[in-house]
Amino acid sequence: MLSRKAQYAFRALTLLVDKYDQGPVLISDIATKKKIPIKFLENILLGLRKADILESKKGKGGGYYIKDHPSKTTVAAIIRIVDGPIALLPCVSLNFYEKCKNCDQRNCGLHEIMESVRDATLGVLENRTLEDLRTGKETLAKKG
Amino acid sequence: MLSRKAQYAFRALTLLVDKYDQGPVLISDIATKKKIPIKFLENILLGLRKADILESKKGKGGGYYIKDHPSKTTVAAIIRIVDGPIALLPCVSLNFYEKCKNCDQRNCGLHEIMESVRDATLGVLENRTLEDLRTGKETLAKKG
DNA sequence: TTTCAACTCTAGTTTTTTAATTGACAAAAG
DNA sequence: CTTTTGTCAATTAAAAAACTAGAGTTGAAA
Numbered sequence: 001m002l003s004r005k006a007q008y009a010f011r012a013l014t015l016l017v018d019k020y021d022q023g024p025v026l027i028s029d030i031a032t033k034k035k036i037p038i039k040f041l042e043n044i045l046l047g048l049r050k051a052d053i054l055e056s057k058k059g060k061g062g063g064y065y066i067k068d069h070p071s072k073t074t075v076a077a078i079i080r081i082v083d084g085p086i087a088l089l090p091c092v093s094l095n096f097y098e099k100c101k102n103c104d105q106r107n108c109g110l111h112e113i114m115e116s117v118r119d120a121t122l123g124v125l126e127n128r129t130l131e132d133l134r135t136g137k138e139t140l141a142k143k144g
Numbered sequence: 145m146l147s148r149k150a151q152y153a154f155r156a157l158t159l160l161v162d163k164y165d166q167g168p169v170l171i172s173d174i175a176t177k178k179k180i181p182i183k184f185l186e187n188i189l190l191g192l193r194k195a196d197i198l199e200s201k202k203g204k205g206g207g208y209y210i211k212d213h214p215s216k217t218t219v220a221a222i223i224r225i226v227d228g229p230i231a232l233l234p235c236v237s238l239n240f241y242e243k244c245k246n247c248d249q250r251n252c253g254l255h256e257i258m259e260s261v262r263d264a265t266l267g268v269l270e271n272r273t274l275e276d277l278r279t280g281k282e283t284l285a286k287k288g
Numbered sequence: 289t290t291t292c293a294a295c296t297c298t299a300g301t302t303t304t305t306t307a308a309t310t311g312a313c314a315a316a317a318g
Numbered sequence: 319c320t321t322t323t324g325t326c327a328a329t330t331a332a333a334a335a336a337c338t339a340g341a342g343t344t345g346a347a348a
Contacts, residue, residue: 002232003306010254011247027324040308046325058324059316075257088146102155102179109277110154113219113268120264124257133253147335171295184337190296203345206294 006082008036009044013078014133016054017070024056024063044082051081066130075132076125086125087118094118150226152180153188157222158277160198161214168200168207188226195225214274220266222274230269231262238262 011034019025027045031038045064048054055067066073079086080095090098092114103111155178163169171189175182189208192198199211210217223230224239231237235244236258247255 001229001234005307007233014253024323037308039310042324043308043326049324056324057316058314058322060318060322062316062323064324085145089151090145109158109279113272113276116268116272117265120268121261124260124264128257128260132257135253149336168294170293181337183339186295187297187337193295200295201345202293202295202343204293204347206345208295 002079003083005040005044006079008034008041009048009078009082010133011036012041012045013048013066013130014135016064016066017130017133018135020066020070024061024065026063030064047081048078051077053078053081070130070134073130074126075128075130076122078130079125086121087114089114092118094122146223147227149184149188150223152178152185153192153222153226154277155180156185156189157192157210157274158279160208160210161274161277162279164210164214168205168209170207174208191225192222195221197222197225210274214278217274218270219272219274219276220269223269230265231258233258236262238266 012030015030015034016025027042028038030036030045031041045054045056049056049064053067053073054064056062056064076086085093085096087093087096089100089110090096091100091103092111100108156174159174159178160169171186172182174180174189175185189198189200193200193208197211197217198208200206200208220230229237229240231240233244233254234240234242235247236255244252244255
């Protein structure tokens with residue numbers, strides 16, 4: 001399951017996508033409209049900015065906005081930044097790999113299963129972007 | 145990510161599959177061979193028994209064993225018993241559904257994405273069984 | 289029918305992780 | 319130079335996960 005933090009992140013990003021190209025949005029506005037604890041949201045947005053997903057401006061007229069075109073940022077990237085690994089086990093994670101103890105990978109049926117799950121999951125998440133979070137597009141056809 | 149509890153469960157089940165049709169296996173044997181804290185393992189196995197995956201015998205010569213043929217029990221079923229929902233959000237879970245607050249499902253791009261992830265994941269997990277955990281079968285062709 | 293070997297079960301405790309908060313700081317605009 | 323806004327590190331609080339304790343129950347066999 002995604003953490004609450006990740007869910008907050010997606011809610012915030014949904015708003016930012018809807019306001020894409022309309023200038024910075026205040027953290028406080030996002031927090032109020034999306035009902036997210038403001039200081040927690042600060043941390044989340046900061047993380048996304050450091051990961052080059054968002055940019056920010058300080059002072060009057062400042063706020064956060066999406067850096068690149070929404071279609072350039074995948075949902076997989078967001079999850080990795082906010083929650084970490086997407087795979088179900090560290091030993092099959094592409095970005096957060098850790099060798100598993102007590103399991104000979106060459107002789108572990110679970111390993112192959114979890115690799116398949118990872119690939120199936122990434123097949124979706126790497127092909128969905130912030131663009132797909134836009135509201136008011138519910139009539140669009142679903143992707144493969 | 146799967147919890148450590150789920151990983152323990154799979155390690156225990158791997159041993160039980162290898163000993164399928166060879167009579168009950170002691171909890172203490174599983175704990176020792178698979179390096180799992182015994183009291184924790186007790187709880188896990190008990191849960192699997194109550195969910196009709198395992199059966200047990202008390203007294204001398206007792207222990208745990210897999211109830212039905214290993215090919216009858218899916219990996220998805222195990223995860224649900226031990227860890228709960230497989231989906232990334234409660235609002236797209238088939239077995240642990242919960243309505244999401246602050247999100248109109250008809251107008252939520254994330255919802256459709258998470259449904260697709262769920263379907264892709266289940267496409268694998270519902271088609272893998274305890275049989276696939278057997279060790280010493282690494283040369284078998286992978287399933288679709 | 290007693291004993292012992294196992295699983296059963298509830299209720300804890302401890303540890304770790306997640307969620308949320310605090311408050312001082314830095315930068316940009318006007 | 320003052321206000322507005324994001325930055326950041328540290329801390330606390332809450333929740334979940336991991337693990338433990340110990341009495342209870344059942345079954346097999348002596």
